[in-house]
Amino acid sequence: MTEIEAALIAQGVLYCGVDEAGAGPLCGDVVAAAVILDPSRPIDGLDDSKKLTEKKREKLFELIQERALAFAVARATVEEIDRINILKARMLAMTRAVNALAIEPHHVLVDGNRLPELQMPATAIVKGDSLVQSIAAASVLAKVTRDREMLEMDKRYPGYGFAAHKGYGTAVHLEALKALGPCEIHRRSYAPVKALLTES
Structure with missing residues (x-):
């Protein structure tokens, strides 16, 4: 437990955690989630979603929704990412997630080293x-939501391999991009996609 978290608990301050998923991929929305956990209903096994297996994430996804005092998932769209850049889009998605909570927290703990625009005090925590x-x-809610969406996108836009790589710039994805060209959900501002559009 971090010092700030211990201090908030000691003071009885209601706080939420916020994180996002999907900054790196070449396509799809960036998804953020905000969660206020219930101290009386602990959830075992919570960790950075990238360190968990898909099976574990799916199980935790259900438990979080069952046991949290409040949670919300929000996004910034591909169009917004291209218009304002991915950093601002990440912050926007996190702001939206916090604002969508059914219970308003008194403090927000944010993963990373930057803070989105919020109405209440917030603390950025590296490796939060x-x-x-x-x-x-x-992080679990954001990643599972986004991964599920990429499975849907795989059906809608076959051939790119979205189900396997979730939109990241793998060799398979880059080959498909060259062969098929960008589809509707590709981020035009990202270098590999931009380069193809410039060529055509």
Whole structure:
């Protein structure tokens, strides 16, 4: 537990954790989640979603929704990412997630080293998804939501391999991009996609 988290608990401050998924991929929305955990209903095994198996993430996804005091998932779209850049889009998605919570937190703990625009005090925590349970829970909700969406996109836009690589710039994805060209959900501002559009 981090010092800030211990201090908030000691003062009885209601806080949420927030994190996002999908900054790196070449396509799809960036998804953020905010979670207020219930101290009386702990969830075992919470960790940075990238360190968990898909099976474990799916199980935790259900448990978080069952046991959290409040949770919300929000996004910034591909169009917004291309218009304002991925950093601002990540912050926007996190702001939206916090604002969508059914219970308003008095403090927000954010994964990383930057803070989105919020109405309440907030603290950025580097590697927060490994250190703070509520941020870990948010990372799980964001990643599972986005991964599920990429499975849907795989059906809608076959040939790119979205189900396997979830939109990341793997060799398979880059080959498909060259062969098929970008589809509707590709981020035009990202270098590999931009380069193809410039060539055509």
